[in-house]
Amino acid sequence: MHSRAPEKPPTDQPVPTDQPVPTDQPVPAAPPVPDVPGPALSARYYTDPDTAAEEVRQVFAKAWQLVCHESDLPNPGARLAATVAGREVLVVRTEDGALAAHLNVCRHRGTRLVTAPEPEGKAIRCPYHGWTYRLDGSLVGAPEARQIPCLDKPALGLLPARVESFLGFVFVNLDLDAVPLAQQCAGLAEAVGHYAGAGLVPVGRARIHDLAGAEVQEANWKVTVDNYLEGYHVPVAHPGLMRLLDYQAYTCEIEESYALFASPLRDKPSSNWAERLYQRIAAPMPGLTEADRRIWRYAVIYPNTLIDFYPDHVLAWTAIPTAVDRVAVPGAFYTRRGTGLRTRLARRLNIHIGWITNDEDVELVARVQKGLSTPGFEPGPLSRRESAVAWFAGRIRADLDAGADPDAADAAGAER
Structure with a gap:
């Protein structure tokens, strides 16, 4: 058993409440506790x-690695960087309200795209040479594109990662073929889903990411x-x-x-x-x-x-x-x-x-x-x-x- 302490006594901030969506995909039963x-x-x-x-x-x-809560990405264009398996991952809220995750590195020369909290925006722009990406990771363009002979925009989108919301928490997996977390943990959602959800309110200043x-x-x-x-x-x-x-x-x-x-x-x-x-x-x-x-x-x-x-x-x-x-x-x-x-x-x-x-x-x-x-x-x-x-x-x-x-x-x- 383990618990952590807050930085300061927290305050409440109301936000809309909802519940996690249960999965109907079958999950193999685990063997009994020996x-x-x-x-x-x-x-x-x-x-x-x-x-x-x-x-x-x-x-x-x-x-699947826990990186944040949905409340950390409240609106389209919100983004944050988190650590997953020794890599920095950029997690964003797309224009349609979905979640997307990409490696936090520009496909041009490897610049870290986000290093600190940033305001919401409709695009992701590299601070080095200005290569610009949509929130879904696709490359929009680069300055002086005619000077880049091999600029294949469809092939140069941000490197993707899997992302999923479970119990209102955001998880990332670098394995693009991973079994969905909701499928792996369907029993857990059934047992404790009424505690959680995207409508949870963060209290205090500490954040998972x-x-x-x-x-x-x-x-x-x-x-x-x-x-x-x-x-x-x-x-x-x-x-x-x-x-x-x-x-x-x-x-x-x-x-x-x-x-x-x-x-x-x-x-x-x-x-x-x-x-x-x-x-x-x-x-x-x-x-x-x-x-x-x-x-x-x-x-x-x-x-x-x-x-x-x-x-x-x-x-x-x-x-x-x-x-x-x-x-x-x-x-x-x-x-x-x-x-x-x-x-x-x-x-x-x-x-x-x-x-x-x-x-x-x-x-x-x-x-x-x-x-x-x-x-x-x-x-x-x-x-x-x-x-x-x-x-x-x-x-x-x-x-x-x-x-x-x-x-x-x-x-x-x-x-x-």
């Missing part, structure tokens, strides 16, 4: 620079994801959560492309004043039920999207490796239109509690990273409460093995 969890990843997966480089190619470049302003943790990105994927450490490491959550009723649902966790709130009043006040005033956002008020949910969309679904707000963030032992965790808070005073107060208390949990987790993941770097260490068996860690480890192994040559794969298998 009674005996699979093995954890070997220590080298967290410390080896070559493995980290291979992850960029075999994991991140082929997976703001990598420069993100917290950086002293750990491999998978250590941070592992930590989020299990509640086994809660009784030891998070006394505040133990006072609030019914640990014995904590549940975990694992599917092929996501894991969903849920924990009811305790009825017993906490001994901590902030937690006790939260228990007393907790009120759901519009569109949620009384049952939702009594439960916290967490979701991981493979490989590195993490979303907290609380009755009073939604927190979405992602884990982006910046080095083999460093991870940036940009994220943002959201609420719904029409949220009342009581819910807003509950949200601020919840975020205060989350700040404490975050500080505890930051120390924990740094400790784990140092331990994994100890020569000769290999992890022990996993608890059944860590089944999602085993699921994640299996997905990582499969992705890396898919891109390995047979001899390398055999050697890696011998180390597991």
Whole structure:
């Protein structure tokens, strides 16, 4: 379990509310959670620079990556740059209101097209030589085009990426043949879609695509994801959560492309004043039920999207490796239109509690990273409460093995 804190107490900004469109495409059922969890990843997966480089190619470049929320692109012509698999991607709202994504590089001499927030516009213009592109990425023209003998405009549009809105959040995939995220995560949309949607309102100044302003943790990105994927450490490491959550009723649902966790709130009043006040005033956002008020949910969309679904707000963030032992965790808070005073107060208390949990987790993941770097260490068996860690480890192994040559794969298998 993990939560991040805001920069300042947020304020509400009403916007129209809608719900994500459910997909009717079939999704293969995932195997049931095994009674005996699979093995954890070997220590080298967290410390080896070559493995980290291979992850960029075999994991991140082929997976859906969270880049922003639809509210960050409110009108046609809006655009922003985000990091996906070590590349900068330009995400835009086109003239017809759809989303488009392109590599953030001019096809002429490789200039970065967008480097900072820019006003909305009907075109994308390179700041170096003025090559101009439509919002859909097609090349409109270049200054002094007659002086460019081989200017093939249809062939020189911006390099495309896949883009999709899911639960109101914008995801990008560099694999143009990727299975749609809505198809991969249809069950997740059914379970938590009423929390989210394009109508969520951002609160505070933090934004998912703001990598420069993100917290950086002293750990491999998978250590941070592992930590989020299990509640086994809660009784030891998070006394505040133990006072609030019914640990014995904590549940975990694992599917092929996501894991969903849920924990009811305790009825017993906490001994901590902030937690006790939260228990007393907790009120759901519009569109949620009384049952939702009594439960916290967490979701991981493979490989590195993490979303907290609380009755009073939604927190979405992602884990982006910046080095083999460093991870940036940009994220943002959201609420719904029409949220009342009581819910807003509950949200601020919840975020205060989350700040404490975050500080505890930051120390924990740094400790784990140092331990994994100890020569000769290999992890022990996993608890059944860590089944999602085993699921994640299996997905990582499969992705890396898919891109390995047979001899390398055999050697890696011998180390597991």
